[in-house]
Amino acid sequence: MSTDRSWNDRKMDIFIGDLLRAGVLSSALVVLVGAIIYLVGNGRSPADYRLFHSEPSDFRTVRGVLRDAIALRGRGIIQLGLLLLIATPVARVAFSIFGFARERDHLYAIVAAIVLLILVYALVFS
Amino acid sequence: MNVLEFSLIVWAGSLIAGFLGALTGLGGGVVLVPMLTLLLGVDIRYAIGASLVSVIATSSGAAAAYVKEGFSNIRIGMFLEVATTIGALVGATLATHVSGGAIATVFGLVLIGSAYLSRKPRSKEEREAPQDPLATKLRLNGSFPDAEGLREYNVQHVPAGWSLMFVAGALSGLLGIGSGAMKVLAMDRAMKIPFKVSTTTSNFMIGVTAAASAGIYFSRGYIDPALSMPVMLGVLGGSLLGTRVLVKAETKWLRRVFSLVIVALGIEMLYKGLSGKI
Secondary structure, X not given: OOOOOOOOHXXXXXXXHHHHHHHHXXXXXXXXXXXXXXXXXXXXXXXXOXXXXXXXXXXOOHHHHHHHHHOOOHHHHHHHHHHHXXXXXXXXXXXXHHHHHHOOOHHHHHHHHHHHHHHHHHHHHO | OXXXXXXXXXXXXXXXXXXXXXXXXXXXXXXXXXXXXXXXXXXXXXXXXXXXXXXXXXXXXXXXXXXXXXXXXXXXXXXXXHHHHHHHHHHHHHHOOOOHHHHHHHHHHHHHHHHHHHHOOOOOOOOOOOOOHHHHHOOOOEEEEEOOEEEEEOOOOHXXXXXXXXXXXXXXXXXXOOOHHHHXXXXXXXXXXXHHHHHHHHHHXXXXXXXXXXXXXXXXXXXXXXXXHHHHHHHHHHHHHHHHHHOOOOOHHHHHHHHHHHHHHHHXXXXXXHOOOO
């Protein structure tokens, strides 16, 4: 097989490792910033976590979260960090499609594409 | 209780859950949801949403280290992720339709089951399995670094492993746990994949599975920033601490104690679920 010699499973492993670590660290950082803003502003208000109502649309759509985060609202920034975190494994799968394709492993490029489709469906269309 | 106090309590509890989960290899999710629902009275679906987020954080963090060591098999992981993510969609959709009591009942049974599984010894390391035609066609066979260099392994019983993965994914979506124990069971026992490869590949898959479920919980409005924030930061910090200590600590007695805690929580969840108190 005439696979690209500079590109192999090992390199893909290392890149995926870095990608995962960067995703987790950056999302934790964003959540932390949001937490500080939220707790400084709302720390003293009473907490009632026994009964929830479904989150307002601000917190359940990507657009709503972005709007709140840009307005520097604490909970919006936290939610943005959580979205970044959810996106991390999704990015890993998306990158795998590219990696397998470069290895000329078409079977696994397709398998990875199926997994990506399922993930996107869950996040966007459910 | 004000917001600051609540956040600190949840953060501290999550820190302990993440720490013990990493130390015992059982994951933090299994004690997190019972802790939030039984002790703090949080609605079970919001507890599950927060738990899923923390599961993504810990498994991605751990997987980052493992893939670099060359133990996990990305083809086995990717192939089985088709099963776990479809399962997760089914489980998460189910969770938004059934009652909290029904979720708690299943949760209790799974807790007791996973405590039982964790007590069974791992299968033998030495294996000489013949090549399975389907596994060979799917290029699942691989190798991993060993004391004597690279060791090859042949994957067996692909359909059985795939089906078990679907169930593991469904439980993950329904309960907000990583289902690591069941994933390892499917790979180690059914597919005859070496234990070290099974555990690291399982860790790798947990994040993708949880991301599929978390997507549904997010768009249905069950991921609350104020609750998920202390949970995520606590579990992540605790598990990072746990993996540092792991190398030195004697974990045998700890696993026993933790298993007992899990069984106790399981019985409590079962009782609350069946009596309709959740």
